[in-house]
Amino acid sequence: MKHIFSLIVLLLGGCAAAEQKLSPVVLYQKDIGLEINGEKFVGVGVPRLASEYQIKIKAKGKIDLLTITSCHREEKFEEPSSGWFSSGKSFTYTYKPVVGIEDQRDCLLDIGASEKIGGRHSWGAIDFQTSSERLPATISCNGSHTSPIGTSICQARAGLRQKIVFKEPVIVIPDTEVCSVMSAADRMEFSFIMAPGECTYYFGTREGKYHKLTTFGYESILIRGGD
CATH class of the missing domain: 2.60.40 (Immunoglobulin-like)
Structure with missing residues (x-):
């Protein structure tokens, strides 16, 4: 039993001392x-x-x-x-x-x-609010629910489904072709798959009100020590 306990201590100590090697091609979660x-x-x-x-x-x-x-x-x-x-x-x-x-x-x-x-x-x-973006929305992002006005950010693991809802019909335009496509039959409740990396979506009403959503899809998280 003493030998088994000693082996467990050695294994745990080795795990604590191991350092996670970062890859330049992996998108890590922002956690500052x-x-x-x-x-x-x-x-x-x-x-x-x-x-x-x-x-x-x-x-x-x-x-x-x-x-x-x-x-x-x-x-x-x-x-x-x-x-x-x-x-x-x-x-x-x-x-x-x-x-x-x-x-x-x-x-x-x-x-x-x-x-x-x-x-x-x-x-x-x-990201920062601007005077030109004042359209409110409700966002379900990575388990949390917020109601920002005009400007919003969502960070979640790439591939997970998120949602943004408006109280009136809007048109949505992604900033690049690599961003996930958003669609909604009523043009108010949009669900989307989190794309890897950074994407920005612009929403606008016929009356000229705007909302900007920026998403960050990460692929891995960093292992942190206790200090």
Whole structure:
């Protein structure tokens, strides 16, 4: 019995020490912690419309390199010892969208955090409401139900079925041909299969009201340690 117990301990220890090797061709789930003007999100989110956003980032591992990229800018922050980081795993970033560029549709903020030694990475994506997109919807995404106005994000494993519902008929247009096709007989309740990677769908009414849905279909999740 003692030998069996020792073997179990060795096996468990070996599993804990094993590192997950990341593949450059695999789409991993975005799971970085985000707090934006007091609202909390995991991986992806759409905060309330504001002229400036205080973004608190909490990575899963020590941050040695942080990149923040929009349709207009790319910024990088290296080494916590530079003084920007409040701790090795967190960072606060002030984002003020450039008027006429970053406050328009199709300008996500992508976040990536990397760790030198552990090799762990965290990713995140933020979309922002605009004054031109104000059509409300109800979204069933990965087990949760929300009712955003104008702009929404859904992240789930690629291949799973999701749903978005409107209170009036709309027309939907995907941004690329690789995005899953959405169809609804009443043009109000749309179910769709989550496509791999990023897709954007535009919904519009005859009266000129709009809603934008961005989807992230991941293929794998990262194994995280307890630290």
